[in-house]
Amino acid sequence: MNLQELVSALNDFAALSLAESWDNVGLLVEPSPPHAVNTLFLTNDLTEEVMEEAVQKKADLILSYHPPIFTPLKRVTWKTWKERLVVRALEHRIGIYSLHTAYDAIPHGVNNWLTKGLGACTSIPLHPSTAPSYPAEGSHRVEFCTGNTEHLDTVMSKIKDIQEISCLTTLPARVEGEEQTRVSLNCSQKALLEVVALLSQNSRLYQKTEILLLQKPLLPHTGMGRLCTLSEPVSLSDIIERIKSHLKLTNIRLAVGMGKTLESPVKKAALCAGSGSSVLKGVEADLYLTGEMSHHDVLDAVANGISVILCEHSNTERGFLSELRDMLAIHLQNKINILVSEKDRDPLQVV
DSSP states (O other): HHHHHHHHHHHHHHHGSSSSSTTTOOEEOOOOSSOOOOOEEEESSHHHHHHHHHTTTOSSEEEEOOOOSSSSOOOSSSSSSHHHHHHHHTTOOEEEEEEEHHHHTTSSHHHHHGGGGGGGGEEEEEEEOOOOSSSSSEHHHHHHHHEHHHHHHHHHHHTTTTTSSSEEEEEEEEEEEEEEEEEEEEOOHOOOOOHHHTTTTTTHHHHTOOOEEEEOEEEEHHHEEEHHHEEEEEEHHHHHHHHHHTTTTOOOOOEETTTTTTTTTEEEEEEEEEEEEHTTTTOOSEEEEEEEHHHHHHHHHHHHEEEEEEOOOGGTTTTHHHHHHHHHHHHHHTTTTEEEEEEEEOSOOOO
């Protein structure tokens, strides 16, 4: 499969627009074209050990959940490990692609996989994603009424000269017993300033003007984190065993909420793969499940009677790769070979 065709298919599987604004997603390293991809290599973290594995397995494209290039590189030398990754990738004609928080947000992504560790439950995003564009053009809607036909013709003529105006309509309206004309238009933030400046030249017209901020619609089942409602309440100790089994871990870190015990029931659990402090903060639940949280955020949760389970950052993400491999095989119609790294692992160990 051609690299650009594969990148397009990967973007269809998880839209780049769903990633957080601070993230660095998409095709990060591109060998000179034409570049065919016969083997796609999946990893959670692209370390030098994983890169060597990808080279040995003759990978043509590495899909790294975490973007190995995050802050801008000022040079590409052999001095730092991230620069060496780029050098090695280009030397061996291996592309590097990442979707990180886009995979967090999609309904069939990392957080959805993590919910399976809780058992039977329903879930909704903690922070729903919005559509990449407005249903209609423009970010604002402006509406006003006037009964002065001559003045309206002048105003309408000037409005039509403003750039980035759309959906301009006029309708008859009855306001306070008077026959008037109601004008409605959509406009950009930039055009709004010009429209307001124009309408403010007539105080009566300006006083009857309404300005609405248009909202992008929420996308169903899509967004950061998940709030899970279990089908049946389960003790905290049982939840711990379920999570260990799902993540294939022998140990987790636990903070028991104030006034709670290992036998306390868990009905609602809020979770976020990776580092969940900002996503989980302030959410009402019996349990927080994530990879890592700051010390003080754990203290806040415990003080509010919320138990916290921490499994280390990438342990809450890595298991998704096997599921991703199977989904991508179907999405790509089995046109390429898809491998999951055997060297990829969490850098922290319990000793």
